[in-house]
Amino acid sequence: xxxxLTIDDLGVDLALGGWFGAARRSLNILAGVTLxxxxxxxxxxxGESGSGKTTLARAVLGLQQITGGxxxxxxxDLARPADFRAIRRRTALMFQDATASLSPRMTVGEAxxxxxxxxxxxxxxxxxxxxxxxxxxxxxPEMAARYPHELSGGQARRVGVARALALKPVLVIxxxxxxxxxxxxxxxxxxxxxxLKARHGLSYMIITHNLALVRHVADRxxxxxxxxxxxxxxxxxxFAAPRHPYTQSLIAAEPKPDPRKRRTDLxxxxxxxxxxRRPVGCEFNTRCPLAQDICRAEPxxxxxxxxxxxxxxxxxxxxxxxxxxxxxx
Amino acid sequence: xxxxxxxxxxxxxxYRVPGGTVAALRSVSIAVRQGEVLGIAGESGCGKSTLxxxxxxxxxxxxxxxxxxxxxxxxxxxxxxxxxxRRLRGREIAxxxxxxxxxxxxxLTVGEQLVDFQFNINDVPRREKWIRAQHMLARxxxxxxxLAMSRFPHELSGGMRQRAAxxxxxxMRPAVLIxxxxxxxxxxxMEAQIVHLLRELQADYRCxxxxxxxxxxxxxxxxxxxxxxxxxxxxxxxxxxxxYHDPRHPYTRALLACDxxxxxxxxxxxxxxxxxxxxxxxxxxxxxxxERCRLSxxxxxxxxxxxxxxxxxRSALCHEVAP
Numbered sequence: 001x002x003x004x005l006t007i008d009d010l011g012v013d014l015a016l017g018g019w020f021g022a023a024r025r026s027l028n029i030l031a032g033v034t035l036x037x038x039x040x041x042x043x044x045x046x047g048e049s050g051s052g053k054t055t056l057a058r059a060v061l062g063l064q065q066i067t068g069g070x071x072x073x074x075x076x077d078l079a080r081p082a083d084f085r086a087i088r089r090r091t092a093l094m095f096q097d098a099t100a101s102l103s104p105r106m107t108v109g110e111a112x113x114x115x116x117x118x119x120x121x122x123x124x125x126x127x128x129x130x131x132x133x134x135x136x137x138x139x140x141p142e143m144a145a146r147y148p149h150e151l152s153g154g155q156a157r158r159v160g161v162a163r164a165l166a167l168k169p170v171l172v173i174x175x176x177x178x179x180x181x182x183x184x185x186x187x188x189x190x191x192x193x194x195x196l197k198a199r200h201g202l203s204y205m206i207i208t209h210n211l212a213l214v215r216h217v218a219d220r221x222x223x224x225x226x227x228x229x230x231x232x233x234x235x236x237x238x239f240a241a242p243r244h245p246y247t248q249s250l251i252a253a254e255p256k257p258d259p260r261k262r263r264t265d266l267x268x269x270x271x272x273x274x275x276x277r278r279p280v281g282c283e284f285n286t287r288c289p290l291a292q293d294i295c296r297a298e299p300x301x302x303x304x305x306x307x308x309x310x311x312x313x314x315x316x317x318x319x320x321x322x323x324x325x326x327x328x329x
Numbered sequence: 330x331x332x333x334x335x336x337x338x339x340x341x342x343x344y345r346v347p348g349g350t351v352a353a354l355r356s357v358s359i360a361v362r363q364g365e366v367l368g369i370a371g372e373s374g375c376g377k378s379t380l381x382x383x384x385x386x387x388x389x390x391x392x393x394x395x396x397x398x399x400x401x402x403x404x405x406x407x408x409x410x411x412x413x414x415r416r417l418r419g420r421e422i423a424x425x426x427x428x429x430x431x432x433x434x435x436x437l438t439v440g441e442q443l444v445d446f447q448f449n450i451n452d453v454p455r456r457e458k459w460i461r462a463q464h465m466l467a468r469x470x471x472x473x474x475x476l477a478m479s480r481f482p483h484e485l486s487g488g489m490r491q492r493a494a495x496x497x498x499x500x501m502r503p504a505v506l507i508x509x510x511x512x513x514x515x516x517x518x519m520e521a522q523i524v525h526l527l528r529e530l531q532a533d534y535r536c537x538x539x540x541x542x543x544x545x546x547x548x549x550x551x552x553x554x555x556x557x558x559x560x561x562x563x564x565x566x567x568x569x570x571x572x573y574h575d576p577r578h579p580y581t582r583a584l585l586a587c588d589x590x591x592x593x594x595x596x597x598x599x600x601x602x603x604x605x606x607x608x609x610x611x612x613x614x615x616x617x618x619x620e621r622c623r624l625s626x627x628x629x630x631x632x633x634x635x636x637x638x639x640x641x642x643r644s645a646l647c648h649e650v651a652p
Binding site for chain 2: 048049153182183184185186187188190191194209211212213215216217235236239249250253254255256257258259260261262263266267268269271272
């Protein structure tokens with residue numbers, strides 16, 4: 001199947017400094033990110049704060065300037081701002097803070113129909129359209145008269161979903177779609193997203209650090225660490241046997257809601273390094289239990305392991321589920 | 330079994346809001362013993378943070394305690410004078426907040442603040458307080474405590490700030506440490522490290538710890554006993570293993586059922602608890618969970634549920650559970 005979205009060797013650098021004649025430096029945020037998303041697929045983008053998840057999503061939508069590689073959407077290259085404007089109707093973004101992403105001075109009805117005004121699409125009856133969009137996300141039509149501060153967290157999320165869906169996009173990028181929600185409300189939002197996906201044939205790119213969530217909703221996941229794609233593959237395969245030491249640590253670190261499965265040791269030590277002091281060689285070498293001399297010298301390449309899996313590790317071929325221990329001894 | 334260090338008995342608290350009051354805590358009783366980690370679980374609006382604030386006497390100006398007591402080693406702290414209560418805070422009962430950025434002043438270095446937090450100790454020179462603070466920072470896992478002391482809070486990462494906040498709370502060797510969502514603002518790797526740290530500190534200091542969180546994983550990793558709150562009441566209380574493996578209150582069951590981390594097989598649809606929290610401006614006459622409960626009968630809607638003892642340290646607030 002042809003991909004809906006193809007990200008090839010994407011890089012983002014930010015220009016730094018340059019005040020009063022000082023030399024401008026550039027700061028590398030993302031490099032060598034290669035990913036694709038098929039129609040109807042859900043891709044989970046996973047990583048800690050500062051891993052570049054949100055920057056990647058912004059770059060895909062043209063909200064962040066790309067400094068290397070390319071992004072293709074439905075077969076056409078996206079490079080100039082006009083290209084991105086052209087795809088805005090076909091893509092939508094759900095923001096992390098649902099309440100803050102809604103204008104406090106607009107009613108819910110105005111907020112969900114605003115995309116039509118922005119794209120100069122005539123709609124006959126605003127009230128009807130708003131009611132229709134709200135019904136789609138399970139909210140009563142009376143909600144259209146409310147202001148954002150009158151909404152609960154779950155309701156604000158639903159409004160965010162309604163607004164994202166207004167122009168019938170094919171790709172929805174959701175940045176932490178359930179952050180700050182209680183588990184029961186989180187389940188309602190995820191169920192709503194999966195119903196809408198089935199009904200409208202949507203593709204999702206879900207950015208999150210919540211592993212339990214991606215395990216249930218994503219078909220494939222991509223793990224980012226300090227702006228590098230470290231592992232990608234089908235969700236089930238990765239959770240069954242993570243191959244990158246970082247993915248292994250991340251999965252092991254998740255607190256298990258079962259007191260009989262308590263960890264006694266620490267799954268991962270230290271913190272993600274500052275992007276200003278990117279480690280030489282493999283980005284993960286400062287925290288990796290398996291790091292060898294080569295890891296501190298040479299950056300590893302993305303190894304294709306077949307079956308849609310790829311791992312950026314010098315020992316990708318040696319690390320298997322049980323192999324981690326062999327290497328440790 | 331040892332005497333509780335901190336106990337809350339029949340505590341009811343309401344907030345004054347425009348047009349009336351909201352019953353945030355309704356006859357809550359809970360106790361924590363020395364060396365024990367108590368978890369308080371529940372969703373937003375269940376009253377868990379209000380309970381934590383009441384335990385350290387930090388409720389807001391619009392809060393009004395209508396009945397009940399909070400006892401520290403048997404002494405009712407609510408009946409003490411303002412000054413005496415103030416002296417207990419930090420020294421006897423300390424708190425760690427969700428957002429460590431707001432727990433520190435942004436205009437003083439971490440070191441200056443850690444020294445200031447020891448104002449209660451009189452005849453110790455400042456130099457010694459500085460060293461104590463450094464040791465405590467090293468104890469909570471900051472690799473370069475010297476450097477951290479000279480930094481402003483915003484110069485530390487979120488994980489380091491939370492470690493510093495824990496160091497600040499432990500400086501006075503409190504009898505009780507209350508942590509309100511201590512890992513919620515952190516990444517999963519940092520969360521695991523903070524959980525690990527709290528467990529180590531608890532073993533070293535033997536203080537009582539109360540962890541308030543909506544994260545069932547954190548409770549399972551860390552706590553000995555759990556109280557589940559719903560709509561301002563403790564609906565179930567049990568030792569941690571029993572709570573996760575034999576939950577009895579329908580709300581506890583529903584809550585555990587919808588945690589995606591507990592569902593092994595990936596599924597496109599997740600169970601949810603239908604319905605909404607009751608309006609606590611007008612608490613329902615019967616069981617607060619009745620409207621959302623699959624077992625509820627007519628009686629549940631009218632008659633307040635009894636607290637049914639289910640064994641040692643175990644009870645549920647429900648008409649339908651059998652002892």
